[in-house]
Amino acid sequence: MNSAMAIQFIQSIIGGALLIQTIEYLLLQSSFSEKGIWRWSTIRNDFYYLQKPFQQGLNFFLQETIFVTFLWMKIIFIGLFITTFSFVPHMLLSWLILFSTFLVSQRFRGSFNGGSDYMTLIVILALCIESLAPDHLLARPILWIISLQSVTSYFMAGLVKIKRSDWRTGEALVVFIHSPNYAPPLIIKNLLKHKYLAFIVSWLIILFELSFPFILFQHKSIFVLCWLILGLLFHLNNVFNFGLNRFLFVWLSTYPALYYCTVR
Amino acid sequence: MIGNFFPLILYIGLIIVFSLIKFPAIENKTLNFFKAFFPSWKFFDESVNTPVLLIRTQNNETLSDWQVAYPPPKTKWFHFLLNPQGNFYLAFHSHIQQLLGELTLCDEDETKSFHKLVTYKTTVNFARFKVLQLSAEAEYFQFKISNIEYIDNFNFQVLDDILISPLTEINE
Numbered sequence: 001m002n003s004a005m006a007i008q009f010i011q012s013i014i015g016g017a018l019l020i021q022t023i024e025y026l027l028l029q030s031s032f033s034e035k036g037i038w039r040w041s042t043i044r045n046d047f048y049y050l051q052k053p054f055q056q057g058l059n060f061f062l063q064e065t066i067f068v069t070f071l072w073m074k075i076i077f078i079g080l081f082i083t084t085f086s087f088v089p090h091m092l093l094s095w096l097i098l099f100s101t102f103l104v105s106q107r108f109r110g111s112f113n114g115g116s117d118y119m120t121l122i123v124i125l126a127l128c129i130e131s132l133a134p135d136h137l138l139a140r141p142i143l144w145i146i147s148l149q150s151v152t153s154y155f156m157a158g159l160v161k162i163k164r165s166d167w168r169t170g171e172a173l174v175v176f177i178h179s180p181n182y183a184p185p186l187i188i189k190n191l192l193k194h195k196y197l198a199f200i201v202s203w204l205i206i207l208f209e210l211s212f213p214f215i216l217f218q219h220k221s222i223f224v225l226c227w228l229i230l231g232l233l234f235h236l237n238n239v240f241n242f243g244l245n246r247f248l249f250v251w252l253s254t255y256p257a258l259y260y261c262t263v264r
Numbered sequence: 265m266i267g268n269f270f271p272l273i274l275y276i277g278l279i280i281v282f283s284l285i286k287f288p289a290i291e292n293k294t295l296n297f298f299k300a301f302f303p304s305w306k307f308f309d310e311s312v313n314t315p316v317l318l319i320r321t322q323n324n325e326t327l328s329d330w331q332v333a334y335p336p337p338k339t340k341w342f343h344f345l346l347n348p349q350g351n352f353y354l355a356f357h358s359h360i361q362q363l364l365g366e367l368t369l370c371d372e373d374e375t376k377s378f379h380k381l382v383t384y385k386t387t388v389n390f391a392r393f394k395v396l397q398l399s400a401e402a403e404y405f406q407f408k409i410s411n412i413e414y415i416d417n418f419n420f421q422v423l424d425d426i427l428i429s430p431l432t433e434i435n436e
Contacts, residue, residue, distance in 0.1 A: 027346075027348040037386060042382055064269075109382070110296075112356055113354055148275065153305040155276065180335075181357055216272050
């Protein structure tokens with residue numbers, strides 16, 4: 001896989017992820033209407049510290065009716081971004097998508113879905129910077145930046161867990177699975193009632209996350225592919241246990257970069 | 265061989281070192297505006313249960329029982345593709361954590377004006393939004409943030425209350 005191909009893959013996957021996110025926002029339209037939860041008339045008070053022109057800009061884009069139109073327009077931008085035959089310059093599309101994604105995150109007070117919103121923004125920002133140079137001149141460093149962000153995310157998640165004694169004993173996993181905040185399948189709840197199983201699963205998660213950066217030390221495609229498949233299974237598990245579907249596609253979008261930086 | 269990997273080893277080492285340092289929270293609002301570009305990636309670092317939002321309504325002087333406003337939705341197989349309700353729930357969950365964080369940081373004076381904060385107002389909206397979905401006749405509603413424990417699939421007991429709202433008119 002060459003760098004241009006890796007960028008193309010990332011573009012398609014992150015485009016798909018953005019499409020899903022935007023459709024989800026449109027399906028939740030009533031929650032950010034003026035009779036809903038995230039009312040712009042309330043949320044805008046968060047931005048009192050910004051200079052007047054910025055406040056006016058946010059007020060324009062993020063009020064209810066304009067925001068919905070804005071989301072529909074975003075779908076068009078993403079559609080054009082994914083397809084290679086576009087009449088709009090690709091660089092312009094990338095920046096428009098970055099701008100719109102950033103504004104959407106501000107509409108929900110910084111982020112709607114935490115980590116997945118952050119990784120989405122980082123990947124798009126990287127693609128925007130890549131689009132500035134002709135002939136994929138910046139592709140290689142950009143692919144490395146995306147790879148490092150991806151491995152850092154896994155590694156940091158593993159690091160905070162291994163530092164906590166309740167994660168090391170498996171207790172934290174039991175608390176998560178049985179907390180009133182999540183509704184995993186009953187079979188998972190019952191299985192993790194067994195302390196030794198919770199201990200094993202907990203350590204598997206910690207070891208998987210901590211070992212992820214070592215993918216960058218590998219050059220054999222079979223090893224890298226195995227690790228990426230493990231990553232996919234890890235995210236699928238998070239989808240079905242915790243409903244984290246956005247994480248699945250956003251993190252998948254970083255995998256072509258990881259593959260390029262290792263197997264190349 | 266090791267020389268080739270030196271930058272990577274250094275990078276991992278730096279992550280470990282930085283993870284051991286406790287950095288102060290960024291106070292600068294403008295920098296906070298761009299915080300989405302600087303994530304900490306500390307997922308699931310707390311094992312404590314997040315409290316839940318309980319709501320009840322009042323109609324003709326009669327108060328209903330407390331009920332969990334937003335129970336976690338069950339995940340179906342197709343939710344890996346599209347899961348608006350699941351993501352709405354996760355956003356709600358993060359909101360409650362933010363509310364508790366802001367409540368913890370409040371001093372005495374700030375606690376008195378807590379109801380004026382955007383986070384509190386948004387919590388009122390969360391409660392009202394649900395009450396309107398559940399009962400068209402309700403005149404008033406009340407909410408509280410509590411730690412609960414499920415006795416069975418439907419019934420729960422309140423372990424402790426963290427915040428209780430006054431009775432609020434449903435019509436704004």
